[in-house]
Amino acid sequence: xxGPANTLSYFIAGYGVIFxxxxxxxxxxxxxxxxxxxxxxxxxxxxKKEQTE
Amino acid sequence: xxxxxxxLTVLDVVAGxxxxxxxxxxxxxxxxxxxxxxVQKVFYFHxxxxxxxxxxxxxxxxxxxxxxxxxxxxxxxxxxxxVEIGIVFALITIVTGSIWARPxxxxxxxxxxxxxxxxVMELVYFxxxxxxxxxxxxxxxxxxxxxxxxxxxxxxxxxxxxxxxFRTIHPVVIGSNDPGAEGAFDMTQKMTQTFMFSLLTxxxxxxTLLWHRVRLGVLSDKVEQLKLKLQS
Numbered sequence: 001x002x003g004p005a006n007t008l009s010y011f012i013a014g015y016g017v018i019f020x021x022x023x024x025x026x027x028x029x030x031x032x033x034x035x036x037x038x039x040x041x042x043x044x045x046x047x048k049k050e051q052t053e
Numbered sequence: 054x055x056x057x058x059x060x061l062t063v064l065d066v067v068a069g070x071x072x073x074x075x076x077x078x079x080x081x082x083x084x085x086x087x088x089x090x091x092v093q094k095v096f097y098f099h100x101x102x103x104x105x106x107x108x109x110x111x112x113x114x115x116x117x118x119x120x121x122x123x124x125x126x127x128x129x130x131x132x133x134x135x136v137e138i139g140i141v142f143a144l145i146t147i148v149t150g151s152i153w154a155r156p157x158x159x160x161x162x163x164x165x166x167x168x169x170x171x172x173v174m175e176l177v178y179f180x181x182x183x184x185x186x187x188x189x190x191x192x193x194x195x196x197x198x199x200x201x202x203x204x205x206x207x208x209x210x211x212x213x214x215x216x217x218x219f220r221t222i223h224p225v226v227i228g229s230n231d232p233g234a235e236g237a238f239d240m241t242q243k244m245t246q247t248f249m250f251s252l253l254t255x256x257x258x259x260x261t262l263l264w265h266r267v268r269l270g271v272l273s274d275k276v277e278q279l280k281l282k283l284q285s
Contacts, residue, residue: 003087003090004085004086004087004088004089004090004091005088005089005090005092005156006090007089007090007091007092007093007156008090008091010091010092010095010152010153010155010156011090011091011092011094011095013152014092014094014095014098014099014149014152014153015095015098017145017148017149017152018098018102018145018149021141021144021145021148022141022145025138025141025262026262029262029265029266029269032269032273033268033269033272036269036272036273036276037272039276040272040275040276040279043276043279043280043283044279046283047279047282047283050283
């Protein structure tokens with residue numbers, strides 16, 4: 001009786017896609033959050049300056 | 054708002070630990086399928102991703118309805134967050150399905166009813182993001198988004214039931230297969246346990262990601278308000 005088909009490369013590709021896409025999306029959330037926090041800090045600083053002038 | 058809630062930190066840890074456990078179950082606990090071999094193990098996360106894609110689009114439609122009724126921008130934020138996450142998981146479903154199909158169907162792609170409806174569903178929600186970004190006025194954008202999320206949701210049951218309504222080669226997980234289905238298999242107890250745990254893991258992961266994405270939306274709106282204030 002024949003054993004299972006050798007589909008190791010497809011298995012690796014499948015999980016590579018799953019881990020890759022999830023890592024990319026979580027990374028994008030982190031980068032967007034950091035960028036927005038920087039913007040927020042800069043804008044708050046500008047607002048304070050405007051109020052003191 | 055900016056301080057991370059403790060419950061979200063707990064969710065991060067739980068979701069991360071469950072994901073590691075789910076991967077371990079798939080790799081080391083679930084038995085090797087006797088015909089397809091290792092590629093069958095893609096099934097656990099392929100179906101779990103499909104479930105999250107559809108759940109996310111259902112959540113988006115629900116919050117779309119809530120927005121239209123209450124006109125509260127918080128509902129719009131959840132709707133947008135759910136659509137974005139749904140697109141990510143639907144993309145994983147389509148790509149992993151194609152990889153699984155190659156050795157089993159001997160083709161990367163075929164215009165089978167399930168594959169076609171899933172692709173249409175993904176494109177419908179891509180269009181949601183593109184069209185939304187083209188509307189400047191926030192209230193109009195939110196109203197448009199809500200209506201689109203509700204109408205776009207029609208593509209979800211169509212995708213889900215396509216393999217039950219039409220002749221297809223795509224196997225059915227719950228219910229009886231079409232005689233022409235290729236790649237179907239009988240789940241053993243260990244396979245079922247791994248599958249159920251994967252579904253639960255992805256559901257917890259979805260809640261965690263949704264919360265993070267909503268917080269990002271709140272911060273984005275805050276920055277937008279600050280910009281407008283300074284401009285005026």
